[in-house]
Amino acid sequence: xxxxxxxxxxxxxxxxxxxxxxxxxxxxxxxxxxxxxxxxxxxxxxxxxxxxxxxxxxxxxxxxxxxxxxxxxxxxxxxxxxxxxxxxxxxxxxxxxxxxxxxxxxxxxxxxxxxxxxxxxxxxxxxxxxxxxxxxxxxxxxxxxxxxxxxxxxxxxxxxxxxxxxxxxxxxxxxxxxxxxxxxxxxxxxxxxxxxxxxxxxxxxxxxxxxxxxxxxxxxxxxxxxxxxxxxxxxxxxxxxxxxxxxxxxxxxxxxxxxxxxxxxxxx
Ligand code: HPA
Numbered sequence: 667x668x669x670x671x672x673x674x675x676x677x678x679x680x681x682x683x684x685x686x687x688x689x690x691x692x693x694x695x696x697x698x699x700x701x702x703x704x705x706x707x708x709x710x711x712x713x714x715x716x717x718x719x720x721x722x723x724x725x726x727x728x729x730x731x732x733x734x735x736x737x738x739x740x741x742x743x744x745x746x747x748x749x750x751x752x753x754x755x756x757x758x759x760x761x762x763x764x765x766x767x768x769x770x771x772x773x774x775x776x777x778x779x780x781x782x783x784x785x786x787x788x789x790x791x792x793x794x795x796x797x798x799x800x801x802x803x804x805x806x807x808x809x810x811x812x813x814x815x816x817x818x819x820x821x822x823x824x825x826x827x828x829x830x831x832x833x834x835x836x837x838x839x840x841x842x843x844x845x846x847x848x849x850x851x852x853x854x855x856x857x858x859x860x861x862x863x864x865x866x867x868x869x870x871x872x873x874x875x876x877x878x879x880x881x882x883x884x885x886x887x888x889x890x891x892x893x894x895x896x897x898x899x900x901x902x903x904x905x906x907x908x909x910x911x912x913x914x915x916x917x918x919x920x921x922x923x924x925x926x927x928x929x930x931x932x933x934x
Pocket of ligand 1: 774775776777850855856872873874897898899900901905910
């Protein structure tokens with residue numbers, strides 16, 4: 667174990683852990699002991715029009731989860747809503763500004779191979795097929811505090827944080843899958859030909875978020891854990907948003923257990 671990395675990731679008031687809640691993680695927001703709420707309207711670069719009137723989900727929760735300092739983002743925007751990669755990644759820059767050195771990104775995904783819906787998986791690597799990148803313009807590069815945009819993406823997902831997730835699962839006695847996540851623009855689900863292509867590319871999970879956030883997090887030098895909840899078999903004619911949300915709700919407990927287990931282990 668790289669002791670420097672363990673130390674770097676250790677949560678503290680100065681360096682809380684950022685968590686972006688995706689499908690299946692929503693209820694974690696209720697468990698946060700909140701010491702400060704920050705309206706999304708105060709996040710530099712977050713699109714104001716995406717904030718629902720009276721949407722309490724659109725407050726950043728600064729506080730602790732089971733005693734571990736965290737900054738929780740209960741909502742995000744997507745490229746498929748017409749937002750650009752800079753807007754989509756504004757949460758990541760905000761977390762970094764608040765001192766977060768590590769970030770957990772939760773998301774729903776479709777299974778490209780034979781993975782049962784309801785399975786939770788950690789992301790080992792990504793393929794960005796969205797056609798977008800938050801570093802493809804001077805503003806994004808400056809926002810990441812870089813002089814040049816050529817950020818290495820090999821090993822983008824932290825092997826250390828992934829190991830903590832695996833420890834959590836094996837101690838709790840449930841299975842944790844792992845695999846490659848492909849980010850698509852969406853919002854239409856994939857065709858069967860697209861799924862065949864993704865399978866050929868070595869993809870396990872396909873979704874419509876996460877990849878740009880991970881690029882921004884790596885540009886900022888943050889450690890990234892991607893946790894995905896497989897809600898459906900990708901490329902099926904009967905896929906629907908309702909089904910995704912329903913399965914996400916059912917498997918939410920496993921997803922939450924992973925996040926809480928990783929936090930506990932990071933703090934040890
Ligand atoms: N495809 C893309 N994104 C998704 C899917 C899917 O099948 N399921 C949940 N998010």
